[in-house]
Amino acid sequence: xxxxxxxxxxxxxxxxxxxxxxxxxxxxxxxxxxxxxxxxxxxxxxxxxxxxxxxxxxxxxxxxxxxxxxxxxxxxxxxxxxxxxxxxxxxxxxxxxxxxxxxxxxxxxxxxxxxxxxxxxxxxxxxxxxxxxxxxxxxxxxxxxxxxxxxxxxxxxxxxxxxxxxxxxxxxxxxxxxxxxxxxxxxxxxxxxxxxxxxxxxxxxxxxxxx
Ligand code: HEC
Ligand code: HEC
Ligand code: HEC
Ligand code: HEC
Ligand code: HEC
Ligand code: HEC
Ligand code: HEC
Ligand code: HEC
Numbered sequence: 001x002x003x004x005x006x007x008x009x010x011x012x013x014x015x016x017x018x019x020x021x022x023x024x025x026x027x028x029x030x031x032x033x034x035x036x037x038x039x040x041x042x043x044x045x046x047x048x049x050x051x052x053x054x055x056x057x058x059x060x061x062x063x064x065x066x067x068x069x070x071x072x073x074x075x076x077x078x079x080x081x082x083x084x085x086x087x088x089x090x091x092x093x094x095x096x097x098x099x100x101x102x103x104x105x106x107x108x109x110x111x112x113x114x115x116x117x118x119x120x121x122x123x124x125x126x127x128x129x130x131x132x133x134x135x136x137x138x139x140x141x142x143x144x145x146x147x148x149x150x151x152x153x154x155x156x157x158x159x160x161x162x163x164x165x166x167x168x169x170x171x172x173x174x175x176x177x178x179x180x181x182x183x184x185x186x187x188x189x190x191x192x193x194x195x196x197x198x199x200x201x202x203x204x205x206x207x208x209x210x211x
Contacts, residue, residue, distance in 0.1 A: 047085070052076045062125055069126035100124070113139065131171045133164040140164075147204045156206035166203070177203075 046054075055077045056063035066074055073080075080098045087096070100117040108114040120139070123130035140163040141148025151159045166175045177196045193199060201207045 050078075052078070065123065066125045069129045071126050071128050073125055073127060098124075108143070113142070133168060133170065136171060137162060137164045140167075150202060150204035154205040158203060158206055 052063070059077075080103075082098075083096060087093075100121075101115070106115055113119070117127075118124070120131055120136055121127035122132070122135065147163070151161075153159075166180075167173050168175065177200075190196075197203070199208055
């Protein structure tokens with residue numbers, strides 16, 4: 001089919017060529033009149049019809065991380081990326097990407113360390129899932145002042161430990177004492193108490209509170 005129609009248009013072209021007088025009109029006739037000339041067809045800009053699933057054809061890993069991450073950034077790509085593939089003259093790569101604070105303002109305050117969103121939210125597409133205990137460690141006490149202060153002023157062994165040693169399984173994880181200490185006392189000692197902290201006070205500043 002394809003061969004036939006291009007032979008056909010070849011024929012049309014040669015007829016047109018034979019008939020044209022000036023070089024310029026020959027060019028116009030040969031390039032615009034043929035049916036299979038790409039430039040004679042109507043084109044809808046891809047960016048106007050592309051869906052998130054189309055983006056995923058090329059940005060597969062990003063699509064899958066949003067899909068599997070199940071966070072609140074599970075939005076259509078173009079809700080955040082209003083412009084993309086736009087290597088504008090004079091604009092850097094970074095300048096073409098969306099900026100967190102345009103949508104979120106500054107939820108943790110305006111200090112220099114808190115406006116560097118990606119130190120903690122290391123993957124923009126899965127901002128909560130990408131919080132890691134290791135990258136948060138330097139900032140725990142900035143947001144949780146009380147445990148930080150308690151530990152600094154404490155003489156107990158817990159005061160020397162890193163927050164992330166205990167709060168280890170992701171941000172917000174709260175450990176049980178038994179995870180590390182097993183069963184340290186005979187049940188006859190502990191049976192009348194609700195839990196370890198009845199006697200040991202506070203995990204961040206151990207001090208015996210019962211006689
Ligand atoms: C175009 C707007 C837009 C941009 C840009 C954007 N976000 Fe979001 N983000 C949202 C919306 C909408 C939600 C869901 C509603 C809400 O929590 O406000 C959200 C939710 C979140 C959440 C809660 C996530 C959850 O799963 O509950 C975090 C954390 C977050 N964004 C961080 C960021 C960070 C960090 C950046 C920059 C890397 C960023 N956002 C860029 C629109 C945006
Ligand atoms: C909630 C807003 C949001 C959504 C939804 C979103 N992105 Fe992004 N994306 C961002 C932000 C913010 C950055 C830039 C962060 C930075 O590096 O400063 C980014 C960066 C990128 C980058 C360049 C850097 C990189 O990580 O490779 C690509 C490519 C990209 N996004 C593609 C996509 C595609 C494809 C989708 C849909 C499947 C999508 N994004 C959905 C906010 C979003
Ligand atoms: C035919 C393949 C293809 C499709 C479809 C595609 N992209 Fe891309 N995109 C690329 C390539 C290649 C790059 C450059 C390398 C990179 O950053 O991954 C890129 C870069 C980007 C970037 C980085 C910064 C920029 O603006 O150049 C963003 C953001 C982006 N794409 C978003 C999207 C969104 C949103 C869609 C869907 C509406 C989409 N892309 C569809 C191939 C594609
Ligand atoms: C020092 C680390 C750190 C930095 C820097 C940081 N975040 Fe967060 N962010 C967190 C932690 C930890 C949480 C989870 C706390 C929670 O559950 O509310 C969080 C939660 C959020 C939430 C969800 C709040 C809610 O109530 O659901 C949003 C939105 C957010 N961050 C956006 C940002 C933006 C935007 C920036 C940059 C301006 C930023 N974060 C910088 C650590 C950080
Ligand atoms: C950007 C501020 C921020 C940083 C940094 C941060 N947190 Fe949080 N954290 C929060 C917020 C906000 C909440 C949720 C508020 C609430 O429920 O009390 C939270 C919740 C928690 C909880 C759960 C509290 C409960 O009552 O269940 C623990 C535990 C925790 N964080 C420990 C840590 C540790 C350990 C680090 C460092 C590795 C850390 N956080 C870093 C803001 C932060
Ligand atoms: C030795 C282990 C351990 C260390 C180290 C530790 N915590 Fe905790 N933390 C706990 C336990 C256990 C609880 C639960 C206490 C309870 O059940 O009342 C807790 C509770 C919390 C809570 C929620 C209740 C509250 O007191 O606000 C926060 C927030 C918290 N820790 C933050 C931190 C921070 C920040 C650090 C470092 C400065 C830290 N923790 C160090 C074991 C630890
Ligand atoms: C992630 C592990 C971890 C968790 C969880 C933990 N501890 Fe500890 N604890 C330690 C370490 C490490 C020490 C230091 C001494 C040692 O090596 O046994 C310690 C020491 C102690 C001591 C001796 C204190 C001293 O100063 O001599 C007591 C009492 C104690 N823990 C009670 C608790 C109680 C009660 C809880 C729960 C609220 C708890 N621990 C949770 C790791 C942990
Ligand atoms: C009835 C009060 C009481 C209860 C309940 C209690 N303890 Fe103790 N615990 C003590 C006393 C008293 C000591 C001895 C203090 C000392 O030797 O300085 C102690 C010592 C410890 C020590 C240090 C042991 C050592 O060899 O140095 C650890 C660890 C400990 N307790 C963990 C726990 C844990 C975990 C729980 C909960 C399962 C718990 N305790 C419940 C009173 C209690």
